[in-house]
Amino acid sequence: MTGDAAPPTEKSRRTVVTTDNKTRVTTEVDVSVDELGLAVRGWEIQDIRARVSTDRYRDGDHFHKVAVSGVLRFNSDDWTDSFGHSRDYPPPVVIVLRSAKLSEFEATFRPIYVSAKEANRPVRFSENDWFVHTDDAIDHDDITVRSPPTMGTRAADTCPTYL
Numbered sequence: 001m002t003g004d005a006a007p008p009t010e011k012s013r014r015t016v017v018t019t020d021n022k023t024r025v026t027t028e029v030d031v032s033v034d035e036l037g038l039a040v041r042g043w044e045i046q047d048i049r050a051r052v053s054t055d056r057y058r059d060g061d062h063f064h065k066v067a068v069s070g071v072l073r074f075n076s077d078d079w080t081d082s083f084g085h086s087r088d089y090p091p092p093v094v095i096v097l098r099s100a101k102l103s104e105f106e107a108t109f110r111p112i113y114v115s116a117k118e119a120n121r122p123v124r125f126s127e128n129d130w131f132v133h134t135d136d137a138i139d140h141d142d143i144t145v146r147s148p149p150t151m152g153t154r155a156a157d158t159c160p161t162y163l
Contacts, residue, residue, distance in 0.1 A: 014140070026053040027140035031068070041091050042079030046071045046122075050145045054137060062137050066109060067128040068095050068145060074119035090119045097131060098144045107131070109145075 013028045031048045038045060048070035055063045074090050095109040110127045132138075 021058055023056045024053055025056070025137075025140070026051055029140060029143055029145060031145045038093070039078055042074050042076055043090070043093055044073045044075070045093070046073065052140045052143050054140070056137060060135060062134045063130055064132045064134065064138055065128065065130050066095075066097060066143075066145070067126070068109070069124070069126040072112065072114060072123045072125060074114065074123075076119075089116055090114055095127060095145060099138055099142050101138055101142050102132060102134070 015026045017024045017026075028049070028051045031050045033045055033048060035044075048068070050066065050068045053065045053067070055065075057063075072093060076090075079090070092111040092113045094111045096106045097109050098106045109131055110129065112125050112127065114123050
């Protein structure tokens, strides 16, 4: 049996569904996590996934949606980068999107707030929302879900923790 098995096929990252008045294209996109930036604020993220969907209507309008899910774990002992701010509330984690076709700047998609009570256990999160409407389609491979590179600075501590 070892020589007869077919090689595994990679799961398709893109699906297309067409109905009467629209076409939906959905793509799984990679997520880049700034693990060090999260760790100094006490966060660890596991099993993170993201997908982008575009609904194209007959009139040419394109509506783009992003869905991100994962598990957050908070360890207050690892939260070394608080700079004297209150330790009663864990800093929120933020999802950041970037598309060179849309803008040269990153866009904050959604902050994930976790209460101090919830932070005592792993928290599964799921965010799903429209993020832009365009006349032209966006190449899903052009969209990145990531963290900004400068999270270790004091100025960044006044902002939420980025993914």
